[in-house]
Amino acid sequence: MSAPLAPCPFCGSNRIERRLFPPTTEGPAARQTGMVSCGSCRVVGPTQTGQSLDEAIERWNMRASDSPF
Numbered sequence: 174m175s176a177p178l179a180p181c182p183f184c185g186s187n188r189i190e191r192r193l194f195p196p197t198t199e200g201p202a203a204r205q206t207g208m209v210s211c212g213s214c215r216v217v218g219p220t221q222t223g224q225s226l227d228e229a230i231e232r233w234n235m236r237a238s239d240s241p242f
């Protein structure tokens with residue numbers, strides 16, 4: 174379905190969860206907000222309102238590869 178998820182940069186867990194939150198505004202411009210979080214240490218990936226789940230995954234993976242972990 175979508176891009177693979179890198180392990181958590183903080184605890185190394187592979188239990189990464191994808192989440193999708195409903196729009197915070199109404200109307201045609203409203204978008205769901207995708208978020209990625211670690212199912213082990215509960216850290217949440219970089220979030221930007223209105224980002225798609227794919228964008229959230231992309232940001233998560235970018236941070237994961239930036240980490241010295």
Ligand SMILES: [Zn+2]
Pocket residue numbers: 181182183184185186211212213214215216
């Ligand atoms: Zn973690």
